[in-house]
Amino acid sequence: MSVFIYLCVRGLGHGEGLGTTWSLTPFGDEHTQLGALAAGATILCFSFLGFDAVTCLSEETKDPGKTIPRAIFLTALIGGVVFILVSYFMQAYFPSNARFHDPEAALPEIALYVGGKLFQSIFIACTVINTIASGLASQTSVSRLLYVMGRDNVIPSGVFARLHARYKTPVVNIAVVGVIALSAIFFDLVTATSIINFGALVAFSFVNLSVISHCYMREGKRQGLANKVKYLVLPTIGFCIIAKLWLDLNEHSLIFGGIWALLGLLHLVWLTKAFRVAPPNYIAE
Numbered sequence: 001m002s003v004f005i006y007l008c009v010r011g012l013g014h015g016e017g018l019g020t021t022w023s024l025t026p027f028g029d030e031h032t033q034l035g036a037l038a039a040g041a042t043i044l045c046f047s048f049l050g051f052d053a054v055t056c057l058s059e060e061t062k063d064p065g066k067t068i069p070r071a072i073f074l075t076a077l078i079g080g081v082v083f084i085l086v087s088y089f090m091q092a093y094f095p096s097n098a099r100f101h102d103p104e105a106a107l108p109e110i111a112l113y114v115g116g117k118l119f120q121s122i123f124i125a126c127t128v129i130n131t132i133a134s135g136l137a138s139q140t141s142v143s144r145l146l147y148v149m150g151r152d153n154v155i156p157s158g159v160f161a162r163l164h165a166r167y168k169t170p171v172v173n174i175a176v177v178g179v180i181a182l183s184a185i186f187f188d189l190v191t192a193t194s195i196i197n198f199g200a201l202v203a204f205s206f207v208n209l210s211v212i213s214h215c216y217m218r219e220g221k222r223q224g225l226a227n228k229v230k231y232l233v234l235p236t237i238g239f240c241i242i243a244k245l246w247l248d249l250n251e252h253s254l255i256f257g258g259i260w261a262l263l264g265l266l267h268l269v270w271l272t273k274a275f276r277v278a279p280p281n282y283i284a285e
Contacts, residue, residue, distance in 0.1 A: 003115075003119075004089075004111075004115075004123070005085060005086065005089050007114045007115045007119070008089035008090065008092065008093045008114060009089065011114065012089075012092055012093060017092050017093040018092045018093075020092075021092070023092060025091075025092070025095070026087070026088050026091035026092050038244060038245070041245055045197055045200065045201075045245065049196065049197075049200050050075070050079075050134070050137070050138065051072050051075040051076040051079065052203075053138060053142075054071045054072060054075065054141070055068055056140075056141035056142070056144045056145045056148075057140070057141060057144060059144075059148075090110060093110075093113075093114065094110065094113075099113065107127070108120060108123075108124060111123035111124070135181070139174060139177050139178060139181065140174075142173075142177050143169075143170050143173035143174045143176075143177050144170065144173075146160045146173040146176070146177070147160060147161060147163070147170040147173055150162075150173075152280045152281070154271065154279070154280050159172060160172065160173055160176075190250070191250070191252050191253070194249055194250050194252065194253035195253045195256050197249065197253065198249060198254065198256070198257030199257065199260070201242050201245055201246055202257070204238070204242050205239055205242050205243070205246075208235040208236070208238040208239040208242070209235070209239060211231055211235040212232060212236065215230075215231040216231040216232050
């Protein structure tokens with residue numbers, strides 16, 4: 001990232017792009033369309049997913065009560081700074097997409113224009129390594145989450161709550177997640193990210209609603225302006241923003257996501273005997 005930013009700054013200093021290092025133009029100008037930004041946010045929010053995955057490894061973490069929340073905030077903060085800086089200098093160096101042969105897959109061309117063929121090769125190699133690392137991290141966290149759900153009898157424990165005798169890892173879950181992940185080869189990038197974003201937006205929506213329900217309503221943290229802002233105003237604003245992103249999801253993500261949500265609801269109905277018994281509780285080891 002630092003090399004990429006350095007090359008962009010050097011190019012701006014030689015009159016490339018906007019011709020200046022600091023400008024508000026990359027954040028918006030008279031041609032900026034808020035509707036297009038909102039539609040793009042439903043895809044780009046995929047880049048910020050993963051900070052919550054560290055919670056799935058809390059049982060393997062020392063002092064998780066302090067370490068996990070700190071890791072979540074630092075991951076989101078560092079990732080946000082990286083994405084903003086790179087996007088800023090990229091937009092300053094390329095104010096429009098006129099130079100690109102394929103604007104929807106412009107990253108290799110950007111690396112070529114900024115640093116030449118050698119930098120492009122290194123950049124692509126690092127991108128592949130980063131993709132593999134991200135996939136491994138996601139597969140690890142999801143397989144661990146399936147293990148916990150199996151241990152709590154939310155899903156069949158005989159399959160998902162098993163650990164390898166030697167490595168103490170949920171090998172069956174890892175294989176299941178890997179097979180499901182292979183289904184991505186049948187989707188284009190926009191559809192795949194939109195489907196993933198559907199699940200993320202569902203989770204983020206209920207996070208905001210849960211803050212209002214648990215903190216503001218159940219625990220009665222209503223006294224004082226600070227409590228009202230933290231436990232009512234901010235979660236409500238967050239939910240409204242996410243609801244707007246929902247409206248911009250494409251048709252395929254809504255269909256696939258809706259089917260997946262319906263299957264989950266039916267499983268919950270069966271698990272709770274039509275909501276006559278409480279669902280299984282989390283069991284801490």
